[in-house]
Amino acid sequence: MGPNFNDANSLFKFVVQDGNGVKGLVDAGLSKVPHQYIQPPEERIEKQSASSTGLSPIDLSKLDGPDHDKVVEEIIGAAGNLGFFQVVNHGVPLELLESLKESAYSFFGQEPEKKAVYRKGSSPSQNVKYGTSFVPEKEKALEWKDYISMVYTNDDDALSYWPKECREVALEYLRTSLNMVKKILQVLIANLGVAEEDSNKTIDSLIGLKMVNMNYYPKCPNPELTVGVGRHSDLGSLTVLLQDGIGGLYVKLEEDKNGKNQGGWIEIPPINGALVINIGDTLQILSNGKYKSAEHRVRTTSTKSRVSIPIFTIPKPTEKIGPLPQVVERNGLARYREVVFEDYMKNFFGNAHDGKKSLNFAEI
Known part of the structure; x- marks a missing residue:
C-alpha cells in the first residue's frame, strides 16, 4: 500500500524521513498540491504584482581598468540599497556554469534511495546533507524544494564524500x-x-567556511499556492548564486524613511552567464547596518523543474561577529552586539524562515 498524501504523518514520513523529497511526490503522479504545502495567502508569490529590477549587471573585469571607481560605486550602492546585484565577466567559465546545472539534474534525477544515503543521520559525512524544505519539523507550510548541501573543508574530503554526480564540478565552481x-x-x-x-x-x-548547495524545484501542479523558498535573508557574508534560465528569485525592497518605498517585491531575472551576489546577515552586522542583507524568496512553476546553485561564504563557528569599531565610531552607536557565530547559526537553523527575524538575535 502506497503512502497517503492526505495524511500529514504519512506524507512527512515519505517526503522527509524516507528521503523521497518533493520530487518523489511529483514522480508519484501528484495532480494537486497536498495541504501541507499550501502557504497562507500573505506568503504566496504573485508574479504579476512584482516588478523587475531593471538594473544592469556589474562588469567585474572593469575593476582592473579606468572604470574602477565607477564599478566600486556600483558595488557599494547595491550592497547598501537592495543587497542584491548581478555580475558578469566574473572569472567563472561559462562552460562550467552549464556543467553545474547538468550535474544538479544528474544528482536529483537519481532513484530516491541513492539520494537518501545523504540524509541527516545516515550521510557518510557530516559535511554532506540531502534534505527537503528548510526546517520541516517546525514549518507551518513546507517549501517546494529538495537540496544537497556540501560543506567544504579540504579537497580530499570533498572528493571522497561529495556525491560523485557533482563533486568535481561543484569543487571547481567553489x-x-x-x-x-x-x-x-x-x-x-x-x-x-x-x-x-x-x-x-x-x-x-568572513569566508572561513564555504558551502555549495544544489537546489531542485520540481514542477508544481499549483504554483500559485506554494513557495520554493520562503522569505528569509542569508546568514553569512556573501552568497554567490547561479540561476538557471527559468527564474523565480524575488527580493524585497526595504521601506525607506520617507515612506516612498512600501517594501514591494522585485524579480531578479536570470541573465545568461551572470551570477547573482547577495549580502548576508554577517555583513549587515559587521557594517552596523550600512550594508543590507536582502530578504528574498523563490516561486515555483508548473511548466518545468528548475535548479539553482548557491555558494555560501560564512565565518567559522568559533568566530565572533559584531560591528567593526571603525563603523561604530563613525556612527556613534552600535546597532548589534558581538555574538559567537555558532550561536547565530543555531538560532538561524533552529527556526522556520520568517523574513529577517534572524537578525533580531544580534540586535541590541
Whole structure:
C-alpha cells in the first residue's frame, strides 16, 4: 500500500524521513498540491504584482581598468540599497556554469534511495546533507524544494564524500568563485574604513567556511499556492548564486524613511552567464547596518523543474561577529552586539524562515 498524501504523518514520513523529497511526490503522479504545502495567502508569490529590477549587471573585469571607481560605486550602492546585484565577466567559465546545472539534474534525477544515503543521520559525512524544505519539523507550510548541501573543508574530503554526480564540478565552481568573492569583499571592507593591512585578515574571517548547495524545484501542479523558498535573508557574508534560465528569485525592497518605498517585491531575472551576489546577515552586522542583507524568496512553476546553485561564504563557528569599531565610531552607536557565530547559526537553523527575524538575535 502506497503512502497517503492526505495524511500529514504519512506524507512527512515519505517526503522527509524516507528521503523521497518533493520530487518523489511529483514522480508519484501528484495532480494537486497536498495541504501541507499550501502557504497562507500573505506568503504566496504573485508574479504579476512584482516588478523587475531593471538594473544592469556589474562588469567585474572593469575593476582592473579606468572604470574602477565607477564599478566600486556600483558595488557599494547595491550592497547598501537592495543587497542584491548581478555580475558578469566574473572569472567563472561559462562552460562550467552549464556543467553545474547538468550535474544538479544528474544528482536529483537519481532513484530516491541513492539520494537518501545523504540524509541527516545516515550521510557518510557530516559535511554532506540531502534534505527537503528548510526546517520541516517546525514549518507551518513546507517549501517546494529538495537540496544537497556540501560543506567544504579540504579537497580530499570533498572528493571522497561529495556525491560523485557533482563533486568535481561543484569543487571547481567553489575554487573559481573565491577570487571574485574576495575582490567584492575588498571593495566593501575598504569602504567601511578598514586599513589595507587589516583588510585580508577581515576577509579571511568572513569566508572561513564555504558551502555549495544544489537546489531542485520540481514542477508544481499549483504554483500559485506554494513557495520554493520562503522569505528569509542569508546568514553569512556573501552568497554567490547561479540561476538557471527559468527564474523565480524575488527580493524585497526595504521601506525607506520617507515612506516612498512600501517594501514591494522585485524579480531578479536570470541573465545568461551572470551570477547573482547577495549580502548576508554577517555583513549587515559587521557594517552596523550600512550594508543590507536582502530578504528574498523563490516561486515555483508548473511548466518545468528548475535548479539553482548557491555558494555560501560564512565565518567559522568559533568566530565572533559584531560591528567593526571603525563603523561604530563613525556612527556613534552600535546597532548589534558581538555574538559567537555558532550561536547565530543555531538560532538561524533552529527556526522556520520568517523574513529577517534572524537578525533580531544580534540586535541590541
